[in-house]
Amino acid sequence: MTAIKAGIVGASGYTGLELVKMLATHPVFELAYVATTQGDTTIESLHPALQNVVHMPVSKATPESVIEHCDVVFLALPHKTSMGFAKPLVDAGVKTIDLSADYRLEKETYEAAYCPHEDPEHLDEAVYALIEYYRDDLKKARLAAGPGCYPTATLLGLLPFIPYIDTASAIFIDAKSGVSGAGKKLSETTHYVHINDNFFAYNPLKHRHAPEIAEKIEKIHGIKTHINFVPHLIPATRGELVSVYATLKVDIDPMTVLKEAYGEEPFIRLRNHPVDVKSVAGTHYCDIYAAVNENALFISSAIDNLLRGASSQALAAANLMCGLEETTGLPRIAYVP
Numbered sequence: 110m111t112a113i114k115a116g117i118v119g120a121s122g123y124t125g126l127e128l129v130k131m132l133a134t135h136p137v138f139e140l141a142y143v144a145t146t147q148g149d150t151t152i153e154s155l156h157p158a159l160q161n162v163v164h165m166p167v168s169k170a171t172p173e174s175v176i177e178h179c180d181v182v183f184l185a186l187p188h189k190t191s192m193g194f195a196k197p198l199v200d201a202g203v204k205t206i207d208l209s210a211d212y213r214l215e216k217e218t219y220e221a222a223y224c225p226h227e228d229p230e231h232l233d234e235a236v237y238a239l240i241e242y243y244r245d246d247l248k249k250a251r252l253a254a255g256p257g258c259y260p261t262a263t264l265l266g267l268l269p270f271i272p273y274i275d276t277a278s279a280i281f282i283d284a285k286s287g288v289s290g291a292g293k294k295l296s297e298t299t300h301y302v303h304i305n306d307n308f309f310a311y312n313p314l315k316h317r318h319a320p321e322i323a324e325k326i327e328k329i330h331g332i333k334t335h336i337n338f339v340p341h342l343i344p345a346t347r348g349e350l351v352s353v354y355a356t357l358k359v360d361i362d363p364m365t366v367l368k369e370a371y372g373e374e375p376f377i378r379l380r381n382h383p384v385d386v387k388s389v390a391g392t393h394y395c396d397i398y399a400a401v402n403e404n405a406l407f408i409s410s411a412i413d414n415l416l417r418g419a420s421s422q423a424l425a426a427a428n429l430m431c432g433l434e435e436t437t438g439l440p441r442i443a444y445v446p
Contacts, residue, residue, distance in 0.1 A: 120145055132438075183208065189223060191211040195228065207235075234252060236252070236253050239325070250429075282354075349418060398410075
């Protein structure tokens with residue numbers, strides 16, 4: 110098969126690094142272009158772990174250079190930045206996968222949580238890249254919007270149960286993520302002295318992933334829900350664990366519900382015990398478990414926040430958009446012990 114030229118804009122961050130690692134060994138995509146806002150370096154200088162593995166110059170990112178070098182491009186850029194960069198790429202026919210929030214929400218939802226949107230035309234055509242629910246749409250897409258890491262883990266666990274949940278009652282989501290989810294830039298809360306031996310909630314009940322979760326539930330099931338979302342930072346590098354608590358309106362066997370939803374899915378693993386982050390770290394898998402106590406429902410899901418929560422989900426979307434087998438090049442082996 111003819112190689113498909115792939116590029117990464119925003120290669121200096123953690124999600125950019127994960128994309129480099131996967132594309133370097135991908136059997137069809139050829140890593141032809143890596144860029145940052147500054148350029149003028151090499152990929153192994155940005156990420157010393159890549160020395161003797163990948164040698165490439167890092168360009169200064171411009172839409173014109175992406176259009177010249179790439180058939181498909183991954184935008185690992187900050188929120189509010191991608192939309193200005195993506196517009197000319199999509200118009201030029203470059204298949205574009207955006208890892209930021211800029212195309213993953215309806216315009217009203219996005220502007221309430223972020224800022225005025227600069228590209229409403231392409232926002233309307235962007236496909237939300239939650240693979241198991243938008244697979245067919247992604248095969249026809251020219252612009253994909255990567256879900257947030259917390260919404261990915263939450264929605265994959267919660268969506269099969271929405272028809273059985275009493276949505277007049279609140280749904281509570283208790284989510285915990287490794288520090289890499291905060292990105293590479295140092296802050297007071299991600300400073301080693303603060304996070305080491307520590308564990309805390311941030312933006313409880315006000316985090317902007319809550320409207321993303323509620324919006325996608327409504328789009329997929331046509332049902333409005335009351336989402337109470339509380340994220341926590343844990344002293345770990347990577348991994349994400351989500352616990353969902355909801356009230357049922359009918360009796361169900363929760364594992365039967367999950368098997369009916371995901372029995373044939375290659376990267377959903379159903380567990381017979383509460384899940385853990387170590388078993389998914391370094392992989393594209395989402396592990397899910399669920400249990401009931403009378404009308405109380407508990408859902409436990411785990412992903413790697415940098416991979417299934419960002420970069421490997423973006424790669425799966427790109428595979429579909431380019432007519433490849435979805436699973437091509439996706440990581441399967443966990444970082445254990």
